[in-house]
Amino acid sequence: xxxxxxxxxxxxxxxxxxSRRRVLTALAAAVPAAGLPALSARAAAAPAxxxxxxxxxxxGGGDLGPNVLVFDPGTPDIQGKLDQIFKQQESAQFGPGxxxxxxxxxTYNGLNAQLGFYTSIAGLGLSPDDTTINGDVTVDAGWFxxxxxxxxxxxxxxxxxxxxxxxxRWAVAQAAPFRRMHVKGGLNxxxxxxxxxxxxxxxxxxxxxxxxxxxxQQWYTRDSSVGGWxxxxxxxxxxxxxxxxxxxxxxxxxTTLDTTPVSxxxxxxxxxxxxYRVFLPELRVxxxxxxxxxxxxxxxxxxxxQFYVARPGNDAATLNAALAQGLxxxxxxxxxxxxxxxxxxxxxxxxxxxxxATLVPxxxxxxLKVADVDGVRLAGFLIDAGPVNSATLLExxxxxxxxxxxxxxxxxxxxxxxxxxxxxxxATTSMVINSNHTIVDHTWVWRADHxxxxxxxxxxxxxxVRVNGADVLATGLFVEHFNKYDxxxxxxxxxxxxxxxxxxxxxxxxxxxxxxxxxxxxxxxVADTVTTHEGWGLGSYCYYNVDPTIRQDHGFEAPNKPGxxxxxxxVVSLGGKGQYEHVINNTxxxxxxxxxxxxxxxxxx
Numbered sequence: 001x002x003x004x005x006x007x008x009x010x011x012x013x014x015x016x017x018x019s020r021r022r023v024l025t026a027l028a029a030a031v032p033a034a035g036l037p038a039l040s041a042r043a044a045a046a047p048a049x050x051x052x053x054x055x056x057x058x059x060g061g062g063d064l065g066p067n068v069l070v071f072d073p074g075t076p077d078i079q080g081k082l083d084q085i086f087k088q089q090e091s092a093q094f095g096p097g098x099x100x101x102x103x104x105x106x107t108y109n110g111l112n113a114q115l116g117f118y119t120s121i122a123g124l125g126l127s128p129d130d131t132t133i134n135g136d137v138t139v140d141a142g143w144f145x146x147x148x149x150x151x152x153x154x155x156x157x158x159x160x161x162x163x164x165x166x167x168x169r170w171a172v173a174q175a176a177p178f179r180r181m182h183v184k185g186g187l188n189x190x191x192x193x194x195x196x197x198x199x200x201x202x203x204x205x206x207x208x209x210x211x212x213x214x215x216x217q218q219w220y221t222r223d224s225s226v227g228g229w230x231x232x233x234x235x236x237x238x239x240x241x242x243x244x245x246x247x248x249x250x251x252x253x254x255t256t257l258d259t260t261p262v263s264x265x266x267x268x269x270x271x272x273x274x275x276y277r278v279f280l281p282e283l284r285v286x287x288x289x290x291x292x293x294x295x296x297x298x299x300x301x302x303x304x305x306q307f308y309v310a311r312p313g314n315d316a317a318t319l320n321a322a323l324a325q326g327l328x329x330x331x332x333x334x335x336x337x338x339x340x341x342x343x344x345x346x347x348x349x350x351x352x353x354x355x356x357a358t359l360v361p362x363x364x365x366x367x368l369k370v371a372d373v374d375g376v377r378l379a380g381f382l383i384d385a386g387p388v389n390s391a392t393l394l395e396x397x398x399x400x401x402x403x404x405x406x407x408x409x410x411x412x413x414x415x416x417x418x419x420x421x422x423x424x425x426x427a428t429t430s431m432v433i434n435s436n437h438t439i440v441d442h443t444w445v446w447r448a449d450h451x452x453x454x455x456x457x458x459x460x461x462x463x464x465v466r467v468n469g470a471d472v473l474a475t476g477l478f479v480e481h482f483n484k485y486d487x488x489x490x491x492x493x494x495x496x497x498x499x500x501x502x503x504x505x506x507x508x509x510x511x512x513x514x515x516x517x518x519x520x521x522x523x524x525x526v527a528d529t530v531t532t533h534e535g536w537g538l539g540s541y542c543y544y545n546v547d548p549t550i551r552q553d554h555g556f557e558a559p560n561k562p563g564x565x566x567x568x569x570x571v572v573s574l575g576g577k578g579q580y581e582h583v584i585n586n587t588x589x590x591x592x593x594x595x596x597x598x599x600x601x602x603x604x605x
Contacts, residue, residue: 064309086115093451101121105123112136114139115137119356120355125270126297134162149196153356167209177201203265203441213230213236216233222441237256241288249537249567250570261285308327319336323344331381346373349376352377357380363386364390364391367394383417401435403435415443423453425448426461427461437471441474465487481505496534503541506545518553534565535566542573554586562605567603571583
């Protein structure tokens with residue numbers, strides 16, 4: 001890997017960050033999940049809406065299980081319990097442990113919640129300010145020698161923080177959302193020592209002080225408020241953010257949209273009195289700023305009794321029976337093995353995961369399928385490909401879906417997909433969006449480049465995200481390492497705000513990635529039939545370490561039509577391991593040498 005030092009603290013506009021990314025070695029196996037405190041969350045089991053009154057009907061509501069730990073300000077030794085989970089999860093990148101740490105409204109003093117893999121922390125108020133931690137919620141990279149590029153699969157939501165030293169550290173990579181947070185101070189997105197970092201995503205949050213990304217190569221911030229932003233490396237994108245820097249791409253590389261075209265915040269668990277409920281925020285058009293700054297957020301609060309509280313032992317038949325009764329699904333932390341798809345058929349259904357609940361399809365099935373109905377919300381879970389090839393892992397709408405969902409779209413939020421890494425995994429296409437007007441708000445779709453079950457054919461996955469529906473919007477699209485197209489967009493009037501990509505490291509030679517007469521498959525391909533499409537702040541990187549002579553004709557490919565528009569594109573060769581001939585189609589200068597300097601296009605065509 002390239003070894004140029006990272007930018008130093010305080011560098012207002014430091015040098016382009018030189019490296020990316022994972023050391024291609026399998027990491028240590030996870031520590032077993034034994035010995036943790038069995039603090040369960042107990043919720044009132046109110047009758048479920050539309051549930052038939054039969055003896056074998058599945059209940060709504062209930063116990064959230066042993067891997068959901070709920071604290072109140074009087075809970076003894078909170079710090080000890082946080083430290084115990086962190087010790088187990090700090091380096092358990094592909095381990096089985098899954099945890100949700102929930103804090104009841106109130107004030108907590110002197111805490112440092114360090115978050116490891118598959119750990120989510122959240123407040124249980126309607127507003128972040130209902131739950132205040134005088135302390136920190138920390139992600140750092142000591143476990144990986146100061147390299148933060150593998151700090152995946154963790155999250156913080158719905159808390160107010162008063163950081164001990166005035167600045168909270170959140171040094172994360174992909175799949176680590178920071179949502180509905182109020183930081184009463186600054187936010188440092190780099191690891192201690194300012195080592196390599198590759199993130200990240202913030203939404204519906206207020207940072208009173210300055211955000212310092214330092215060594216972060218890219219970042220997307222949506223519908224938030226910041227007191228300032230310190231610097232940029234390759235690609236910093238903002239939409240609907242008060243206090244964001246102005247539009248200056250490529251120097252510095254800020255892409256700034258005044259508003260987000262359409263957004264609807266992720267569902268979240270909260271308490272009303274002693275009862276758990278799930279809040280469903282309303283849809284916003286041309287959104288700007290947080291949803292909670294002026295008091296109670298707008299939306300609907302649903303009692304937990306309208307959810308089937310699933311446990312990892314539940315099979316797909318049980319989950320489908322609950323859905324057929326009219327229940328939503330709350331997936332408590334753990335790993336769910338599926339012998340058939342979870343079938344979401346009813347408009348308005350919510351499937352919400354806690355603590356990175358993970359779906360693993362068996363026998364080549366699709367993990368989850370959504371009918372062509374209004375207003376489904378999928379949020380907060382991971383799909384892990386199984387050892388038998390699945391044609392698709394997540395399908396939103398059946399093939400040929402045609403209904404208009406503009407008034408009440410389906411949202412896919414913090415839903416992450418992985419092929420390989422935790423073991424053998426195969427999938428032809430990871431995520432297929434067929435329903436019109438779907439919003440994909442923060443996803444990381446990853447064909448693993450390290451871990452177990454990794455190799456050009458071992459975890460074969462040709463396509464990352466394929467969009468067939470019309471009027472689909474992606475805000476925060478991270479898709480990496482696929483054997484062919486990482487994103488293939490066939491639907492009309494699609495829009496993407498922020499895209500981050502790496503081409504597959506492990507291509508054995510030029511012939512393996514040859515696309516007819518084109519050298520390499522584009523990271524982001526818009527079909528020739530499309531007449532209208534638009535994207536802002538899109539980046540693709542290559543690191544062909546197996547064969548550094550591989551060349552890509554371009555990172556982006558799209559029809560040359562007046563309605564197809566791109567703003568602020570870049571391609572980067574990481575240390576000269578492979579090169580791009582152009583940025584988009586035949587436009588944009590080639591990358592060259594080993595200096596890891598982006599080639600950019602400000603506007604296309």
